[in-house]
Amino acid sequence: MQRLYFVRHGMTEYNLANRVQGGDIDSPLLPQSLEDAKKTGLCLKDIGFKHIIASPQKRVVETTRLIASQFEQDFTIHYTDDLKEFGYGSWEGAFIPHWKESSPDSFYHLRHRPDLYDPSEFNGETYSELIARGSKAIRRSIEQFPDTDLLFVGHSITWTTTLLSLIGTELKDLRSQEPLANTSITELGYADGHFTLNAWNQTDHLL
Template identity: 85%
Template sequence: MQRLFFVRHGMTEYNLADRVQGGDIDSPLLPQSLEDAKKTGICLKDYGLQQIIASPQKRAVETAHLITSQFDQDFTTHYTDDLKEFGYGSWEGSSILLWRETSPDSFYNLRNRPDLYDPSKFGGETYPELIARGSRAIHRSIEQFPENDLLFVGHSITWTTTLLSLVGMDLKDLRSQEPLANTSISELGYAKGKFILNAWNQTDHLR
């Protein structure tokens, strides 16, 4: 069975400040995140991962670089826009609290009811759109490297919705799992066209 590892980027200044940080914006990693990414690399180094697929956003690129700095083997990193974070339109960079207070229904559906979430008024991305591109990137990588276990480095909502969708969870339930921590590791197994969830939001390596 092919093993697919998924890491969320390290915590950023906007994460700490509770600001909306989606596919069109970035902020620097915090100093602790630099160390956490290296710890993640130490945890993953013995798997012999040679193909890394990552979001091209700065926070993911830097996290991927720090992870692979701990590897002994040769590897290649590939970047794809399909793995960018969820697009929040005009809410990008804004306060999460402001969104919750001024548009409570929209914010509730974002966090709790993906099937009811409608971002059309502020030019955001829908959950089905996000899942389609995230799934496309994963399937494409499997087709390119069928004999390799793979490491993906990206974003919280992209991983949450895409991974749970691939294992068969309904759209309305995709936000029901615990949120992915920064530099956490999740894992899917893949064989004969089917995915299984082997691990979710593992953080023991950060202690």
């Protein structure tokens, strides 16, 4: 069975400030996040990844660099826009409580009912669009590198929705799992065209 590891980027200033941080915006990693990324690399170093597939957004690029700084083997990093974070349109950078107060139905559907979420008024991305590109990136990577375990570094909602979709979760239930913590590790298994969930939101390595 091929093992696929998924890491969320380190916590950023916008995460701490409770601001919307999607596919069109970035903010710097916090100092603690730099250390957490290195701890994540130490946890994963013995797997011997030859390929890392990552989002090209700055918070992921920096997290990936710090994780990989702990590896001893040769490896290649492949960046793809298909793994960027969920696009929130004109809500990018906004104070999250303001969205919740000014558009409660939209915000509730975002967090609890992905099947009812309609971002057309603010030019955002739909869950179906996010899942389609995220799944494409993962399946493409499996086809390119079929005989080795793979490390993916990206974003919370991209991973949550895409990974749960790959194991057969319905659209309406894609926000039912606990949110992925920063620099957490989630693992899927892949064999004979099927995905299985091996571990979700592991953070023991950060203690």
